[in-house]
Amino acid sequence: MPLTKTQLAHYLDEGFVAVEGLIPTYAFTALIAEIEANIDAKAQALAAEGKLDDLCEGLPFEKRLTRLCAAATDEQSRAELWHVGHGKHHRTAGMFAVWTEPAVVAVAEQVLGPEVLAHPQYNLRAKLPDQPETVVPWHQDLGYLERDADETFMLNFWIPLVDAPMATGALQVIPGSHRWPVLPHEKIDGYDGVSEENLPAHEVVDCPLPLGGALLIQSRTMHRSVHNTSDVTRWSLDLRYCDSRKPTGRANVPGFVVRSEEQPDNVMRDWRDWAALFM
Numbered sequence: 601m602p603l604t605k606t607q608l609a610h611y612l613d614e615g616f617v618a619v620e621g622l623i624p625t626y627a628f629t630a631l632i633a634e635i636e637a638n639i640d641a642k643a644q645a646l647a648a649e650g651k652l653d654d655l656c657e658g659l660p661f662e663k664r665l666t667r668l669c670a671a672a673t674d675e676q677s678r679a680e681l682w683h684v685g686h687g688k689h690h691r692t693a694g695m696f697a698v699w700t701e702p703a704v705v706a707v708a709e710q711v712l713g714p715e716v717l718a719h720p721q722y723n724l725r726a727k728l729p730d731q732p733e734t735v736v737p738w739h740q741d742l743g744y745l746e747r748d749a750d751e752t753f754m755l756n757f758w759i760p761l762v763d764a765p766m767a768t769g770a771l772q773v774i775p776g777s778h779r780w781p782v783l784p785h786e787k788i789d790g791y792d793g794v795s796e797e798n799l800p801a802h803e804v805v806d807c808p809l810p811l812g813g814a815l816l817i818q819s820r821t822m823h824r825s826v827h828n829t830s831d832v833t834r835w836s837l838d839l840r841y842c843d844s845r846k847p848t849g850r851a852n853v854p855g856f857v858v859r860s861e862e863q864p865d866n867v868m869r870d871w872r873d874w875a876a877l878f879m
């Protein structure tokens with residue numbers, strides 16, 4: 601279902617909108633199963649090497665990685681477990697299913713029009729409890745892209761794969777910041793960001809979400825994540841869409857077409873075709 605008139609107006613006027621119940625939870629089933637299988641394979645390998653004290657079998661998705669990292673015998677093994685489920689390397693059937701989920705694409709078409717590209721910049725994130733390196737500072741997503749994309753309107757989705765109250769390290773946004781220019785970004789704890797003292801006067805809005813919800817922001821909207829003070833891993837996706845005829849700010853990285861009235865044959869329908877773009 602597309603956004604309601606009220607939701608769309610809030611997104612356009614404030615630069616963000618948090619929508620509960622946007623995505624059917626079954627849309628995540630394949631992706632979560634893939635992640636779980638990858639984590640289990642890594643855990644089995646580390647256990648065989650004597651680098652893991654407990655396989656933590658039988659725990660739910662949001663708890664197993666947390667416990668596995670605690671059971672790892674050294675920092676390198678913990679890092680290997682975390683990297684299995686974190687980053688830009690998941691080009692799988694499950695990831696493609698979420699990218700092309702009709703409920704998500706319907707919103708993209710509603711906001712962007714009939715020519716829609718799945719933008720090349722995306723992330724799968726595993727935010728562990730008390731993990732400073734996953735606390736992302738204030739930033740605008742355009743701060744991570746080349747300047748040729750400054751005038752490209754982008755619809756960015758933050759999609760939790762588990763229930764994400766604020767204690768799990770959910771996102772905060774600055775309403776109205778989509779009207780700001782792209783501010784200078786600097787390195788802050790390993791991320792490109794904007795320090796608090798360099799921000800204009802602002803208010804902050806917390807954006808907790810249950811599974812099935814999504815936070816929609818614009819590419820100039822200032823946002824950040826906070827510390828995960830819970831005992832679970834906050835799993836989430838960053839996905840974005842733009843007009844397929846506009847610059848993406850990632851000229852050397854391919855996206856793929858998810859909707860097109862002008863050239864419907866260009867719509868990608870098989871995840872293997874997406875994965876093949878990177879071979």
